[in-house]
Amino acid sequence: MRNLVYYIASTIDGFIAGPDGADPTGPDGFWPIPEDYIQHLVAEYPETLPGQARAALSVTAEGTHFDTVLEGRRTYEIGLHAGTTNAYPHLRHLVFSRTLTESPDPAVELIAEDPVATVRELKKEEGKDIWLIGGGELAGALYSEIDTLIVKLSPMTIGTGVPLFSDKAGFDPRTWDLTDHTVLNSGALFLTYSRRTA
Template sequence: MRRIFSHINVSLDGYIDDAEGNIDWHFADEAFQRYLDELLQSIDGMVFGRAAYEQLAAYWPTAGDEVTAVQRSAMRELPKYILSRTLETTGWHNSHLLGDDPVAALGQLKQQQGRDIAVFAGGSAASQLLRSGVLDEIRLVLNPVLLGEGTPLFQTPYPKSTWRLAGRREFASGAVVLSYERGE
């Protein structure tokens, strides 16, 4: 059975974007780019919220040498599943709307054979999946920056739950990936 994990950048003070909605404060070095390549090669699909989908769909089809060949290929070819109540169609190659019951649709994807599915969504979408119990793992890319304000990592309410540290990976940039699996 596949697992679904959330992968999201967060500041030390718990924000996923700054007060203007920017994410240009994310730390990325060569080792982190290799990590992203490995991550993209280890999954069979990606989940986006509507806002993240629209931003990424505007960028990735024309991405050039500023990204790796692995990233360019994966972002084009991997299936992309979109959580949206407002989108009616998708234009990005291999994109699919999850429909009116995205939790059930993701549950069906989990039952299929294949590799894990990564959720690269904003706070609203990640919070929805956290509330639904569909997430098996949360991977936080903790960036060494304080933003002071912005969009919080999770939007309340969500049920109290315990998670256990399953892994950690440090980068010279100061960023740390912390992986947490659902506790018992």
């Protein structure tokens, strides 16, 4: 059975974007991306690089973690505003939205149904794990279905912004086991947690 993996960059104070929800790593972003961070992504998570970044870095590796990416409408629209209709053409790409009625890209699947039911069906399919890219609203809605957290922890704080999980998660304390970690010289941490089931 496939796992749902919330693979996401976060600040130390638990935010994945600024208050406006814009791409924090974009041209006007505040999030630094050191060279060793990019090298680690290329080596360990090449499928999580957007298509344009893969082309610029000459990355052709298929990757071993994910073959499907899920995102909410707001996260997807960040790419749309930058002129990209499918940031991940190398993955099966699902966007959850009740307001978008027609996909801007033939390879991007729009899902208006309940994300929990959709993810439960996806988990039954053959393949690699499912990458939940965000944002916080969708992560909150899928809180109960997340099997693994991979937090790319940036050595910064921003005070306020879009939290790791929206309040759609509700109050539901869960315990996670740290199963892997990588510390980069730039100060970024890659922390992998598996949900404790017992």
